[in-house]
Each structure stands twice: as structure tokens, then as C-alpha cells.
Amino acid sequence: MATLPLLTDEAADPAARAVFDDIRAKRQTEYVNNFWRALAHDPALLQATWDRLQQVMAPGALDPLVKELIYVAVSVTNGCAYCTHSHTAAAKAKGMTPDMHAELLAVIAMAAQTNALATALQVPTDERFQA
Amino acid sequence: MATLPLLTDEAADPAARAVFDDIRAKRQTEYVNNFWRALAHDPALLQATWDRLQQVMAPGALDPLVKELIYVAVSVTNGCAYCTHSHTAAAKAKGMTPDMHAELLAVIAMAAQTNALATALQVPTDERFQA
Amino acid sequence: MATLPLLTDEAADPAARAVFDDIRAKRQTEYVNNFWRALAHDPALLQATWDRLQQVMAPGALDPLVKELIYVAVSVTNGCAYCTHSHTAAAKAKGMTPDMHAELLAVIAMAAQTNALATALQVPTDERFQA
Amino acid sequence: MATLPLLTDEAADPAARAVFDDIRAKRQTEYVNNFWRALAHDPALLQATWDRLQQVMAPGALDPLVKELIYVAVSVTNGCAYCTHSHTAAAKAKGMTPDMHAELLAVIAMAAQTNALATALQVPTDERFQA
Amino acid sequence: MATLPLLTDEAADPAARAVFDDIRAKRQTEYVNNFWRALAHDPALLQATWDRLQQVMAPGALDPLVKELIYVAVSVTNGCAYCTHSHTAAAKAKGMTPDMHAELLAVIAMAAQTNALATALQVPTDERFQA
Amino acid sequence: MATLPLLTDEAADPAARAVFDDIRAKRQTEYVNNFWRALAHDPALLQATWDRLQQVMAPGALDPLVKELIYVAVSVTNGCAYCTHSHTAAAKAKGMTPDMHAELLAVIAMAAQTNALATALQVPTDERFQA
Numbered sequence: 122m123a124t125l126p127l128l129t130d131e132a133a134d135p136a137a138r139a140v141f142d143d144i145r146a147k148r149q150t151e152y153v154n155n156f157w158r159a160l161a162h163d164p165a166l167l168q169a170t171w172d173r174l175q176q177v178m179a180p181g182a183l184d185p186l187v188k189e190l191i192y193v194a195v196s197v198t199n200g201c202a203y204c205t206h207s208h209t210a211a212a213k214a215k216g217m218t219p220d221m222h223a224e225l226l227a228v229i230a231m232a233a234q235t236n237a238l239a240t241a242l243q244v245p246t247d248e249r250f251q252a
Numbered sequence: 253m254a255t256l257p258l259l260t261d262e263a264a265d266p267a268a269r270a271v272f273d274d275i276r277a278k279r280q281t282e283y284v285n286n287f288w289r290a291l292a293h294d295p296a297l298l299q300a301t302w303d304r305l306q307q308v309m310a311p312g313a314l315d316p317l318v319k320e321l322i323y324v325a326v327s328v329t330n331g332c333a334y335c336t337h338s339h340t341a342a343a344k345a346k347g348m349t350p351d352m353h354a355e356l357l358a359v360i361a362m363a364a365q366t367n368a369l370a371t372a373l374q375v376p377t378d379e380r381f382q383a
Numbered sequence: 384m385a386t387l388p389l390l391t392d393e394a395a396d397p398a399a400r401a402v403f404d405d406i407r408a409k410r411q412t413e414y415v416n417n418f419w420r421a422l423a424h425d426p427a428l429l430q431a432t433w434d435r436l437q438q439v440m441a442p443g444a445l446d447p448l449v450k451e452l453i454y455v456a457v458s459v460t461n462g463c464a465y466c467t468h469s470h471t472a473a474a475k476a477k478g479m480t481p482d483m484h485a486e487l488l489a490v491i492a493m494a495a496q497t498n499a500l501a502t503a504l505q506v507p508t509d510e511r512f513q514a
Numbered sequence: 515m516a517t518l519p520l521l522t523d524e525a526a527d528p529a530a531r532a533v534f535d536d537i538r539a540k541r542q543t544e545y546v547n548n549f550w551r552a553l554a555h556d557p558a559l560l561q562a563t564w565d566r567l568q569q570v571m572a573p574g575a576l577d578p579l580v581k582e583l584i585y586v587a588v589s590v591t592n593g594c595a596y597c598t599h600s601h602t603a604a605a606k607a608k609g610m611t612p613d614m615h616a617e618l619l620a621v622i623a624m625a626a627q628t629n630a631l632a633t634a635l636q637v638p639t640d641e642r643f644q645a
Numbered sequence: 646m647a648t649l650p651l652l653t654d655e656a657a658d659p660a661a662r663a664v665f666d667d668i669r670a671k672r673q674t675e676y677v678n679n680f681w682r683a684l685a686h687d688p689a690l691l692q693a694t695w696d697r698l699q700q701v702m703a704p705g706a707l708d709p710l711v712k713e714l715i716y717v718a719v720s721v722t723n724g725c726a727y728c729t730h731s732h733t734a735a736a737k738a739k740g741m742t743p744d745m746h747a748e749l750l751a752v753i754a755m756a757a758q759t760n761a762l763a764t765a766l767q768v769p770t771d772e773r774f775q776a
Numbered sequence: 777m778a779t780l781p782l783l784t785d786e787a788a789d790p791a792a793r794a795v796f797d798d799i800r801a802k803r804q805t806e807y808v809n810n811f812w813r814a815l816a817h818d819p820a821l822l823q824a825t826w827d828r829l830q831q832v833m834a835p836g837a838l839d840p841l842v843k844e845l846i847y848v849a850v851s852v853t854n855g856c857a858y859c860t861h862s863h864t865a866a867a868k869a870k871g872m873t874p875d876m877h878a879e880l881l882a883v884i885a886m887a888a889q890t891n892a893l894a895t896a897l898q899v900p901t902d903e904r905f906q907a
């Protein structure tokens with residue numbers, strides 16, 4: 122159902138397979154999800170995306186769960202079904218409780234609503250909001 | 253520049269002005285920002301939006317700063333200039349440091365990128381991601 | 384500020400100028416708005432867009448004001464500032480009252496909110512909704 | 515396939531079940547659609563969304579069918595499959611004829627097209643369109 | 646699963662069927678894809694869309710494959726699953742190689758990423774970029 | 777007007793300034809545009825974005841002008857004003873003629889229109905389009 126077949130380990134190029142193995146090692150699971158298997162047709166893009174993802178999602182000034190909540194919010198707003206599923210699952214794995222999930226949904230819905238109103242009204246930005 | 257004039261306190265209906273006063277009291281500032289002044293043409297919508305915003309953004313399982321970061325993420329993804337400005341300012345006011353801001357941007361950009369790839373590839377959702 | 388200069392009548396190609404004249408005649412005004420002046424660099428696209436717009440927005444099973452409200456809703460959701468302004472103005476010209484405008488905004492905001500929730504939850508479509 | 519299981523009446527919290535019963539009573543049907551069953555994990559959000567929907571979609575300056583057409587337009591533009599299905603079905607139930615449906619589609623497509631052109635050209639807003 | 650049934654040749658109005666026949670003749674295939682069969686409920690919209698598509702996608706200053714790549718980029722960014730599938734297939738049929746496909750994906754992802762950053766930062770447009 | 781001040785060379789961190797110098801050298805111009813100056817608050821993100829952009833936009837199976845046209849298409853569809861301006865200017869600098877520009881606009885508008893129709897109709901993907 123993808124625009125390119127999902128590559129099994131056998132079908133993947135050695136460079137792509139090395140990324141699969143790194144995903145397995147870092148995530149401590151045998152499972153490599155469909156996104157990486159679809160991306161594996163271009164080993165360089167696969168590698169660049171996986172490397173960047175690790176850097177961006179690492180603990181920093183924001184903790185990994187907060188980053189995952191932000192990731193879900195963007196994915197929902199972009200209407201990406203795959204990403205909404207995969208990052209909601211990731212957020213749960215990183216400790217998102219049902220209450221957190223409920224509040225995440227409420228904030229996303231609230232923002233969608235006021236975004237629409239501000240755009241419909243074409244509200245000019247207050248001077249004090251500008252850096 | 254808005255599609256409706258921003259209402260001053262004098263021009264606003266008493267019901268709208270009561271919401272302005274409540275905003276001032278709750279936020280402990282004399283300033284009422286443009287969004288509310290544009291929305292004031294419909295006092296019922298103004299009231300409903302302000303009431304709901306307070307409920308949704310109150311401390312809960314997620315703290316108010318985290319909620320504000322999620323709000324920024326949705327606003328950016330929806331391309332809402334006003335909301336990006338106002339909620340970035342709100343996040344700073346609630347304690348977002350420059351490092352947090354930088355990481356917020358990096359996560360939003362990363363999600364935008366993988367959302368596009370997952371959509372371009374039409375990756376089917378892994379069974380294990382489904383509830 | 385456009386990506387192509389807005390063409391005055393003098394600068395426009397005769398084919399584009401003929402469209403300007405038709406816009407003036409049909410709309411009974413001397414004013415040709417910026418959208419058409421920007422589009423005039425490609426007289427064929429200008430003509431095709433103007434012709435199609437007249438067909439689509441003509442009275443039919445839906446009246447022109449309802450069509451204009453739908454146009455505003457799409458423009459807001461696409462985040463198009465120009466279109467939100469121009470079609471809000473057009474809706475007012477076609478009889479949109481302040482109450483109608485307020486209800487239009489409330490429906491757009493409501494839909495934005497439930498769209499976000501349905502996407503966040505990845506709700507499967509009920510069989511009975513399918514044609 | 516949702517990110518949270520759809521709740522049956524039995525699995526739902528009494529507060530959520532009370533909303534289901536109100537939906538049944540107001541809509542005069544036994545059927546409660548999937549959106550509400552997914553939202554039922556957060557009875558407060560379920561209640562708030564259902565209450566607000568009734569207020570917003572009630573007859574007013576715009577009739578319920580026109581509101582439903584606007585809802586479809588937003589849902590399509592946001593790319594929400596669930597909402598496009600459910601509100602197209604609702605519009606049919608409220609009297610949308612095949613001719614109205616065809617004109618709705620034509621206006622949505624026309625707006626999408628000129629939105630894209632205005633954005634590509636970055637057309638500056640005409641002074642006369644500003645409130 | 647569509648909001649309107651896909652029309653077979655037998656069920657389609659003669660005007661719609663004439664468009665099906667023209668699609669078959671121009672594309673030299675017996676197959677008429679689902680998009681046209683769904684659109685066939687409105688023969689005038691079907692005809693207008695098919696006519697316009699042929700004009701826009703014809704060889705010109707840009708060759709048909711480049712146009713198809715642009716079409717895919719827009720479809721992905723709009724989150725249109727159907728269009729992403731159909732235009733990716735069309736691009737392959739017009740000569741898109743796996744390397745071209747990989748580069749197309751990389752550019753789409755890069756643009757999505759910098760679009761998000763520019764919006765998050767609300768970067769003002771450089772004077773020199775304005776026409 | 778940005779959410780963070782644009783950094784001059786003097787205000788920028790040495791790591792950011794090194795990227796500015798690299799931009800100047802590679803682009804053979806003294807001018808560093810606003811996007812990079814806003815991004816310079818996070819030298820690591822600046823460096824990563826600039827490095828990745830060069831890799832992605834380098835000549836390959838697609839030539840740099842075609843890549844730039846795709847970049848414009850994504851930027852327009854995402855409604856990013858800054859990016860639409862900057863990449864339209866870049867496309868002109870790489871050889872986009874007025875005729876190419878006109879055709880680019882026509883394809884973007886056509887895709888926006890059929891994307892909206894396919895989504896409104898919820899057309900199921902033809903089996904033959906799937907990889």
C-alpha cells in the first residue's frame with residue numbers, strides 16, 4: 122500500500138541493513154517499523170533521517186517525553202496518520218499517562234480552534250509579541 | 253488590517269468588556285491583546301473561547317509550560333503567524349529558556365520532515381501502533 | 384511585495400487587459416483587485432481562472448452568498464491571508480450580516496477543533512457514513 | 515485502528531455514558547458514532563465538545579444545512595477523512611441534494627486553486643478589503 | 646468508501662461516459678481510474694477538470710515529468726493519499742527513476758523542515774526577494 | 777518582527793559566524809539572508825540545516841532548477857510566505873524563465889484543486905497505483 126515496497130532485511134542494501142541493526146541496538150528491540158523499511162530504498166536518506174532523529178530527540182533542555190508530545194502535536198496538525206500512530210505509541214512507551222494524553226488532545230484541539238479564529242479575523246500581531 | 257475592527261473598551265459591548273476585565277484580572281496586566289479585541293464582536297464566542305482556554309491551559313497532568321510548547325507547535329504547523337507570535341511570547345513568559353526554544357524548533361522541524369516522508373511514501377501503519 | 388509585480392492596465396498584455404475590462408463590466412466597478420493584476424503575467428491562466436470563477440460562483444442549487452461563505456471557510460483553513468480578506472469582503476458585499484459572520488467563524492473554529500480531535504484519535508470511519 | 519479503543523456503553527464511564535444517552539435523545543437514534551466513542555476516554559472533553567457542537571450548529575442567522583456545508587469545506591481542506599465522511603453524511607441528512615453537493619465540491623476546488631495562486635504570487639491585500 | 650459511489654460506465658450519464666472514452670483514447674488504456682469515476686456524478690465538473698488537466702500538464706516550458714514531480718510535491722504536502730499514489734504512479738510511467746524519486750523525497754522533506762523553521766521564527770522577508 | 781532577533785555578524789556566536797562565512801563563500805555573495813540570521817541563535821541547528829540543504833539541493837538525478845521548483849511547490853502549499861519568496865527568487869537565479877514560472881503556478885493550482893476534490897470525494901486508491 123506504500124508508494125515503494127517495504128524492504129525486508131534480505132532485500133535491503135547493506136548500508137540500509139546497517140541502519141536497521143543500529144535501530145535494533147539503540148531501541149533494544151528486534152522490531153524495525155515500516156517507516157524505516159520504506160525509507161530504506163535510499164540508504165543515505167535513511168541514515169541521515171535516523172541520525173538526525175536521535176540528535177533531536179535526545180534528552181536536553183526538554184525531556185524526551187515532552188519532545189514526543191510536541192512531535193504528536195505536529196503530526197496531528199499535518200494530518201499524518203502514520204506519524205500520529207507511531208508517535209502516540211512512542212509517547213506511551215516514554216511514560217505518557219491517559220491523563221497526559223487527554224490533556225495533549227485538549228491543547229491540540231484548543232490551538233486548532235484559536236488558530237482558525239485568528240486567521241479568519243486576520244488579527245494583526247501585537248507589537249509586544251515581537252522580538 | 254483585520255477583517256473586523258479591533259474593539260476598544262469603549263466600543264465593546266458590556267458583555268465583551270466584562271471578558272476584557274476578567275482577562276486583566278486573571279493575567280494581572282492592563283493589556284488586552286488584539287485577538288480578544290477582534291473576537292469581541294461576538295461576545296458569546298469571546299466568552300466561550302476565553303473560558304475554554306483557561307480550563308484547557310490550567311495546570312494538570314501536564315504543566316502550563318509544556319502545554320504552551322504544544323500550542324506553539326500546533327500554531328506553527330497551521331501557519332498561523334499571530335498565534336506563533338503570541339504563544340511563543342506566552343511560552344517565554346512561562347519560563348521557556350533559549351535552549352528550550354531551540355529544542356522546540358528542532359523537534360517541530362524534525363516532525364515536519366518525517367511527516368512529509370511518511371506521507372510521500374504512504375507508509376502503512378504497523379499493527380503494533382494500533383490501540 | 385508579490386513574487387511578480389502587479390500589472391497596471393498599461394503594462395498588461397492586450398489579452399490580460401481584455402480580462403480586466405470584463406471584470407470591470409461584470410462587477411460594475413472600475414476597480415480591478417491585486418489578485419488579477421498579479422495573475423496577468425500569464426493571460427491564459429488569468430482568463431481560465433476568471434472564466435471558471437464565474438461559472439462556479441453563479442447562482443445554482445446554492446445561492447452566491449452561501450458559496451462565498453464556503454469560499455471563506457476554505458481560505459481560512461488554507462491560511463491564505465489574501466483570500467480570507469478578499470472573500471470576507473465579497474461575502475459582506477453579497478449580504479453577510481454581522482450575525483452570519485459570527486456564526487461562520489464559530490463553525491469554522493468548531494470544525495477545526497473536531498478535525499484535530501478526529502485526526503489525533505485516528506477514528507475509523509463508521510460504515511454507515513460510506514456511500 | 516484508533517490511537518485509543520472505541521468505548522462501548524459498558525466500558526464507558528457513567529459521565530461518558532450520560533453524554534451517549536444525550537446524543538441518542540437529541541439525535542433520535544440508537545446509534546452513537548465512533549468519534550464520540552473514541553473521545554469518551556476523557557468524559558470532560560466529550561461533554562465540552564458535544565455541548566459546544568450543539569450551540570454552534572443550532573439554527574441561527576445561518577441555517578443548519580449551510581453550517582454543515584461549511585463544516586464539510588473545513589474538514590476537506592484540513593484533510594480529515596473521518597470528518598469529511600461524517601459531515602457529508604450529516605449534510606445529506608439535513609437536505610443536501612446531489613446538485614448542492616456538486617456545487618459544494620466545485621466551490622471547494624475553486625477556492626483551493628485560487629488560494630494556491632494567491633499564496634504563490636504573495637499578492638498584497640488591497641486596502642479596500644481591510645476593515 | 647468514497648462519499649459518492651464510483652460510477653461504472655453503465656451507471657454514468659452519457660456526458661460522463663464521453664469523458665471516460667476520451668480519457669481512454671488519450672491515455673491509450675482501457676482503465677479509467679477511481680478519481681474520474683467518483684467525479685462522474687457531476688459531468689460538467691468532470692469535463693472541466695479533465696480538460697484543464699490536459700492543458701496544464703501538456704509539454705511546454707517544463708516537461709511533463711517535471712510537472713508530475715511538482716504535482717507529487719503538492720499532493721504530499723496537502724496530505725492527499727489518493728493523489729500521492731496516483732501521481733507517483735504517473736511520474737514513474739513518465740520516466741521517474743528510483744534516483745529521481747529518492748531526490749524528490751529528499752527535497753520535499755527538506756522544504757517541509759525549513760518551511761516549519763521559517764514559520765516558527767516568523768522570519769521577515771528580505772527586501773531583495775521581493776519583485 | 778521575528779520571534780527571535782535576526783543576528784548580525786557581530787552578535788552571532790563564532791560557530792554561527794563560521795556558517796555565515798561558508799554561506800558567503802559557497803554562494804559567492806556578501807549577503808546572508810534573514811533565515812540564517814534568525815536560525816543563528818542555535819548554531820548547531822544552523823549548521824545542520826545548512827549542511828543538509830547543500831547535500832539535498834546539489835545536482836544529481838534531478839537538476840538544481842527542478843529541485844528549486846519542487847521547493848517552491850512545497851513552500852506554497854505549506855503557506856510559508858518567507859519560503860515562497862526566497863525559493864521563487866532562487867529559482868529565478870537558477871534560470872526559471874517567466875514561462876516556466878507561469879507553468880509552475882498552473883501545475884500547483886491544478887494539484888491543489890484535484891487534491892481537494894479527491895479528499896472531498898474520499899476516493900479509494902486504485903490497486904494498480906500501489907507499489
